[in-house]
Amino acid sequence: MRFQALATDYDGTIARDGVVDDATIVALERLRASGRRLIMVTGRELDDLIRVCPRLDLFDLVVAENGAVLYDPTDKLEAVLSGGPSLELVNRLTAAGVPDISVGRSIIALWKPNEVEALEAIRDLGLELHIVFNKEAVMILPSAVNKATGLAEALKRLDLDELDVVGVGDAENDHSFISACGYRVAVANAIPSLKEVVDLVTEGARGEGVQQLVDRMIEEEDQLVSAQRRRTG
Known part of the structure; x- marks a missing residue:
């Protein structure tokens, strides 16, 4: 197994209008069953995320507030990684x-x-x-807080290297954490500037695109590894 984890944005990536559909839930469950880790990286405030997403248990860790908060859904412990709001x-x-x-x-x-x-x-x-x-x-x-800094703290706690992670998102604030990942993905509905810098743009939008990505990670990982080598070689 080359890529050991998937780091994914929430809104516009796995969720449409704040809701993750059943097919995407099944895909995420399948990814976890394959032995890989799952990390959410979102700009949402933690309380709001807990309200709209009943399946946070699928994730090993959640990076919320665009990198400022780290949350463990298993023991429901949170850590604020930066100073409070002004x-x-x-x-x-x-x-x-x-x-x-x-x-x-x-x-x-x-x-x-x-x-x-x-x-x-x-x-x-x-x-x-x-x-x-x-x-x-x-x-x-x-000033020093973004999704990449939050993901770095999550990976430190999970003892994972950024190069072993696939990152997927759709918006401006996803640039930082996706750029840090070993393999970079944008869903079909992503903004053009993100599509220009990733290794793969999924055919499907939002959850459908993530489902396609999960299939590739599990069944065709060698193709992702080849693309990574071409980029870094």
Whole structure:
């Protein structure tokens, strides 16, 4: 077994409108039964993820809040990997009338087109934060936090190397963790900039594409290894 784990985004990758369909669940169960590890890497806040995804038990570890939180579904323990959200910034954005602000363990989330207001507030307050996009979502995090840093911590705990991991996603915030993986995949509905830098674009979108990827990992892994060697050789 060359690739020992699959690291996958949630929304737009295994889930459509926040829901993972039955066929994708079966594919993920099949991957686990093959002896491989399964890691979720998502921008969602942990409480929200627990609410919408009843099958977190399929995952060895969950990286939530775009790399800021690590969660073990087996023992339900969580670790915050960065500092908490800036309440000063939250208050500033609220006073400015920015709607639909969500605050997690570390993340501050809002929606386009309010990123300009957020950037100005970060600058005016002198905060060391950065903005990450996930299609229409806008996420504000400590400057050193992204999906790649969260995945690195998860792999450390699972005693896995990044080169032994297949990464799959669909959006801007998936670039960092997918680039770190040994084999890089975008589902068919992914943004063009992600499709340009991966080893494989699935024929199917969202869960269907992940099902196809699982089939290849289990039944045609030698083809993935050959593609990896061409890229790194």
